[in-house]
Amino acid sequence: MPNTLKRPADQWSPLYFLASVGAGGLSVTFYMYLMHWVPHPGKTVAVFEDITAALASGNPALTVAIAIALAGIAIFGALNLSLLIWNLRKMRGFAASEKGRALANSNAQTQMMALPLALAMSINGGFILGMVFVPGLWSVVEYLFPLAMVAFLAVGWLAFKQLGQFIARVTASGGFDCAKNNSFAQMLPAFALAMTGVGLSAPAAMSANVTVAGIALILSSFFFIAAVLITVVGLILGLRSIMENGVAAEQAPTLMMVVPITTILGILMLRQAHGLGVSFEAEMAAADRMMMLTRLLSVEVLFAAFGLTVLAATGYARRFLTGEVISPGNYALVCPPVAMSVLTQFWVNNGLVAAGLIEKFGVAYWALTAVALALQAVAVALVIFLHRRHFRATQSGALRTA
Structure with missing residues (x-):
């Protein structure tokens, strides 16, 4: 029988x-241009009116940067939403399938928490699209914050429901295979809860209503603590199994999952610190903010170095990126450079510049910002490469899905 064309991603x-999460994260990296380079007096974020005012200023370099940012936000924002919809369609009936039942009775049950992670990312990404492309949105934003909090709480409820089902199964009847937990895959629940928490923290930083800001502070703190606890547990369990059994080669990218979790929690803490200053007169000193961001970035550099070392040692690129085996876990590679790019931008602008260590738009500023832009370029290249590898039709049998 002749081979037929199919897409590896169809084996969902x-x-x-x-x-979807990676594409949404990339839209955030492009928003960093607007956040840090476009003046937005009286607001914590740059919105449509700030962008149009900056374009009217006639600064050629800023105009080019804004054009690139708008194109990036639009392209990757649309890709984020289209991939979310595609995944939701593919997910229908999965739980009742043989593959779905097998997953629900294995360590991999927590992979389903990629759903609330993607939903939370898309809500965050949708807010960015609204701020950038919808005129007058900021004038009604106080009405949107409670709605957004309800949406994030619904996602958080889904995440805790899925996590509770997993914990109930493995604690009541066992079945968690510690030998096969030789990765950091069990940090995915922390990733989902952190993404929900950072969404809930937005009103804390942006709302002028003290009650709304206070509720956002409390709710986001709860998800912050939950994410930190699960990260620590996942780190301990995974590292113990890795040291005993060696890393699961296909899941080696999860060793860098700490990187995006750190960035998300870092943004959450920045938003909370700003909200405490504006609404409760407890402003964080610029030097303290610089040191917090420096420590978080140090964590990311160390885990990125660790992960890349293991990827090289296992021959991950040769086996799962350019070889015959296609792994859906490839997409876990996108999140670390995206996260490091975003945190580097915050470190440079909200840390070093705010503390007076370097001058904004000076030589040192652009040298460090170039690192963030290089990481962004790596992530863009990865998304393009992976999209072609997973979603381009090939001869069946030419590639096999892991």
């Missing part, structure tokens, strides 16, 4: 939600 896995 919950990890394909990470494709």
Whole structure:
């Protein structure tokens, strides 16, 4: 029988939600241009009116940067939403399938938490699209904050429901295979809860209503603590199994999952610090903010170095990126450079510049910002490469899905 054309992604896995997450994260990296380079007096973020005012200023370099940012936000924002919809369609009936039942009775059950992660990312990404492309949105934003909080709480409820089902199964009847937990895959629940928490923290930083800001502070703190606890547990369990059994080669990218979790929690803390200053007169000193961001970035550099070392040692690129085996877990590679790019931008602008260590738009500023832009370029290239590899039709049998 002749081979027929098919797409590797048609052999769906919950990890394909990470494709949507990665695209959404890339839209955030482009928003960093607007956030840090476009003046937005009286607001914590740059919105449509600030962008149009900056374009009217006639600064050629800023105009080019804004054009690139708008194009990036539009393209990757649309890709984020389209991939979310595609995944939701593919997910229908998965739980009742043989593959779905097998996943629900294995360590990989927590892969389903890629769903709330993707939903939370898309809500965050949708807010960015609104701020950038919808005129007058800021004038009604106080009405939107409670709605957004309800949406994030619904996602958080879904995440805790899925996590509770997993914990109930493995604690009541066992079945968690510690030997096969030789990765940091069990940090995915922390990733989902952190993404929900950072969404809930937005009103804390942006709302002028003290009650709304206070509720956002409390709710986001709860998700912050939950994410930190699960990260620590996942780190301990995974590292113990890795040291005993060696890393699961296909899941080696999860060793860098700490990187995006750190960035998300870092943004959450920045938003909370700003909200405490504006609404409760407890402003964080610029030097303290610089040191917090420096420590968080140090964590990311160390885990990125660790992950890349293991990827090289296992021959991950040769086996799962350019070889015959296609793994949905490839998309976990996108999140670390995206996260490091975003945190580097915050470190430079909200840390070093705010503390007076370097001058904004000076030589040192652009040298460090170039690192963030290089990481962004790596992530863009990865998304393009992976999209072609997973979603381009090939001869069946030419590639096999892991």
